[in-house]
Amino acid sequence: MIKLFEEDSYLQEFESQIISIDNTNNLIELEKTAFYGKGGGQPGDVGTLTTELETVEVIETIKKEDTLLHQVKSINNLKIGTLIKGKINWNKRYQLMRMHTALHLLCAVVPLGVTGGQIGNLKSRLDFNADANSINKEKIQEKLNQILKNDHRIIYEWIESEELEKKPELVRTMSVKPPKTNGKIRLVKIGDIDLQPCGGTHVKKTSEIGSIIIGKIENKGKMNRRINISLSD
């Protein structure tokens, strides 16, 4: 399974071929795909698969071991070997890309371990290994505004997984292991602000995010503070 979104997160349409079908659960595996599979707090993509005969709706994309499975509303006439044209719901995905990249910036201005997170279209959040005194809402907002004054590029670098094991400080999310592709791990670099392994989808430059608004900071336990964010549009 080739994950086309790893090389180009802006790819909205692609051609591929069905390599396996699970008729019981309506799951389709493709030779390559631009659909992101639910994981790392980011929802899976939805969209459509179109053949010469019909268009079927993809209602969820899930990760299973090294591959991604497209859950369709109905299998209809789809068969192994069928050529398809895939199209992702771009409005939804692009919003998630902006949110996801915004969470990297939040991570950069709050230098504490991340214990969890969730990305949504309207609201996203990260949980930090923090007590009441280590989070200051106004300061975080100010630092984010400062970063967003300049336009920073997001670029990718691949490293061997053994190399990453030697640099554990790069891994910010304590509970999630970064995904591997052919034994390699992708590092996401945002200007000189943030560098961490991540398999998610990001925008190309921080100006695409717009403004980030820090919302409620919730107390989720002695050493757990949840920071909610939204975007200005």
Ligand SMILES: [Zn+2]
């Ligand atoms: Zn990421």
